[in-house]
Amino acid sequence: MNANPSYSIFPLGDAALVIDFGNSINEQANQYVLHLFHTIKKQQPPFIIDLVPAYSSLAIYYDVKAVYRQKEDDKTAFEVMAEWVESFTVSEIASTEDKKRLIRVPVCYHEKFATDILYIARVNKITVEEIIELHTGATYTIFMIGFLPGFAYMGLVDERIAIPRKPQPEPVHAGAVGIAGRQTGIYPIASPGGWQVVGRTPISLFNKNREQPVLFQPGDSIKFYPITEDEFTHYKSGSA
Amino acid sequence: MSLRIIKAGVLDTIQDCGRYGHQHLGINPSGAMDHFSAQLAHALLGNDLNDPVIEMHYHAPHIQFEKETIISLAGADFSPTLNGSPIPMHHPVAVGKSAQLKFERLKNGARTYLAIKQPLQVTKWLGSFSTNIKACAGGWHGRALRKNDVLHFAKEPHLENVLKEKEFLILPWKSQEAVDWRTEISFLIGSEWHWMTEESKEAFQTQWFQLSMDVDRMGYKLSGAVLEQSEHEELVSSAVSFGTVQLLPNGQLIVLMADHQTTGGYPRVAHIISAHLPLLAQKKANDVLQFRLTSLEEAEDKMMLQQKYLQSLQMASKFRMEEYLHAV
Numbered sequence: 001m002n003a004n005p006s007y008s009i010f011p012l013g014d015a016a017l018v019i020d021f022g023n024s025i026n027e028q029a030n031q032y033v034l035h036l037f038h039t040i041k042k043q044q045p046p047f048i049i050d051l052v053p054a055y056s057s058l059a060i061y062y063d064v065k066a067v068y069r070q071k072e073d074d075k076t077a078f079e080v081m082a083e084w085v086e087s088f089t090v091s092e093i094a095s096t097e098d099k100k101r102l103i104r105v106p107v108c109y110h111e112k113f114a115t116d117i118l119y120i121a122r123v124n125k126i127t128v129e130e131i132i133e134l135h136t137g138a139t140y141t142i143f144m145i146g147f148l149p150g151f152a153y154m155g156l157v158d159e160r161i162a163i164p165r166k167p168q169p170e171p172v173h174a175g176a177v178g179i180a181g182r183q184t185g186i187y188p189i190a191s192p193g194g195w196q197v198v199g200r201t202p203i204s205l206f207n208k209n210r211e212q213p214v215l216f217q218p219g220d221s222i223k224f225y226p227i228t229e230d231e232f233t234h235y236k237s238g239s240a
Numbered sequence: 241m242s243l244r245i246i247k248a249g250v251l252d253t254i255q256d257c258g259r260y261g262h263q264h265l266g267i268n269p270s271g272a273m274d275h276f277s278a279q280l281a282h283a284l285l286g287n288d289l290n291d292p293v294i295e296m297h298y299h300a301p302h303i304q305f306e307k308e309t310i311i312s313l314a315g316a317d318f319s320p321t322l323n324g325s326p327i328p329m330h331h332p333v334a335v336g337k338s339a340q341l342k343f344e345r346l347k348n349g350a351r352t353y354l355a356i357k358q359p360l361q362v363t364k365w366l367g368s369f370s371t372n373i374k375a376c377a378g379g380w381h382g383r384a385l386r387k388n389d390v391l392h393f394a395k396e397p398h399l400e401n402v403l404k405e406k407e408f409l410i411l412p413w414k415s416q417e418a419v420d421w422r423t424e425i426s427f428l429i430g431s432e433w434h435w436m437t438e439e440s441k442e443a444f445q446t447q448w449f450q451l452s453m454d455v456d457r458m459g460y461k462l463s464g465a466v467l468e469q470s471e472h473e474e475l476v477s478s479a480v481s482f483g484t485v486q487l488l489p490n491g492q493l494i495v496l497m498a499d500h501q502t503t504g505g506y507p508r509v510a511h512i513i514s515a516h517l518p519l520l521a522q523k524k525a526n527d528v529l530q531f532r533l534t535s536l537e538e539a540e541d542k543m544m545l546q547q548k549y550l551q552s553l554q555m556a557s558k559f560r561m562e563e564y565l566h567a568v
């Protein structure tokens with residue numbers, strides 16, 4: 001890695017490390033994270049067992065046994081791994097930009113599904129139509145996937161539809177599209193959740209029987225488009 | 241038919257060493273809580289250390305064997321019996337068909353592991369047999385075992401000769417006492433350790449903490465001294481792992497366990513070393529513990545020692561098992 005951007009590396013216990021690009025929700029830092037994630041993932045080194053990209057950090061889980069088989073001196077596995085990470089470069093961040101997949105996601109914003117849309121309209125002094133227009137108007141980046149299998153954290157939504165999460169989690173349906181702060185996301189499976197629900201998608205984000213159980217990847221671009229209740233029902237019975 | 245659940249326990253699931261390589265999709269590793277005992281159970285049979293086990297809690301299930309096999313039990317001692325006769329922990333035991341395995345009383349620990357000599361016919365999902373209950377995937381239909389579930393395994397041809405009509409037979413080798421009941425758990429500092437006040441760092445290392453009633457495969461909430469954050473910075477969601485100790489907003493601690501989420505937003509003040517996660521996995525509500533600071537060198541050494549022990553036991557058991565099965 002070159003001297004710029006700045007980052008720190010620290011152990012996450014004794015079998016993983018974290019490369020941290022600063023504790024913030026920052027699109028630039030997230031691009032470094034995703035670039036490093038894709039670079040390492042492509043290379044598939046045998047001593048790496050898992051990678052966890054987050055907003056501004058990447059965790060690397062390594063197999064201590066495998067690192068010990070390779071190392072010669074009395075360094076710790078962490079030290080060997082930290083040096084290995086240092087050898088990567090994040091200088092070509094710009095080149096990752098054009099490789100992003102764009103996935104268009106249908107969302108039904110009908111009040112039947114959008115259980116919190118009137119609340120957002122009231123609090124933010126905005127109409128439901130404007131909320132839909134703003135939510136579907138932007139292209140979002142998947143900064144990270146976490147919390148549930150396939151739960152993508154995306155952003156950033158327009159400030160006019162940003163809304164704090166609920167004080168207490170409530171039961172949420174699979175496919176529910178929510179907003180929390182300036183983040184937006186979709187619940188892949190039914191779960192308790194605290195995000196304010198603005199709609200529901202008929203597409204299945206998580207299906208354990210698919211070869212790729214999770215539809216999205218960190219770094220994908222997502223664009224929502226509105227569908228009617230009828231289209232939602234047809235989508236459900238047809239291709240989903 | 242092979243083994244049948246006559247009566248389900250509180251939470252009996254299929255586990256192995258965990259499902260890695262999918263955490264970037266929010267799919268957590270799952271896996272055995274006490275990964276040492278789970279591997280030990282298979283090491284005693286000379287099996288692959290990552291083969292699936294049945295993880296059981298107390299109350300544990302009643303299991304009817306419908307075909308001969310060799311089993312071993314490792315981890316917590318729930319006073320196992322076969323057709324009413326006590327059998328030892330950490331010992332391979334040949335089991336005749338129609339033998340019934342029960343657990344009479346919780347002597348110590350929280351989780352015990354049943355390994356079977358022949359491969360259990362359970363579902364591998366994304367490279368692992370571990371049950372992911374949230375995703376309803378892996379193991380046995382992605383769920384805990386229930387009454388009348390029948391788990392199949394292949395026939396082992398030589399066992400009739402070994403058993404000679406006996407209900408069961410304890411084979412003549414065992415492992416060292418596997419579970420250590422100490423209360424001192426070693427940790428490494430986490431990246432947000434310095435967010436705590438000096439007093440809280442001191443309290444973390446000197447006070448006793450008690451496991452609350454809120455302890456499960458996802459995490460252990462502890463009760464004890466109220467710890468304080470000196471910096472009121474908020475952590476942006478970042479990776480957490482099995483053994484990560486988070487400081488909750490109310491000043492209490494939670495230790496993340498095998499079914500933890502992949503990312504979290506509470507300060508990561510510490511991490512339990514891998515070699516001591518099995519100790520923690522054998523603790524239950526109201527048990528107490530103390531945290532002791534250690535170094536990465538020591539943590540790695542202890543992890544490697546456990547691995548070497550398991551591998552040498554597995555090699556020795558494999559040899560003895562073959563010798564035993566073919567001598568008769």
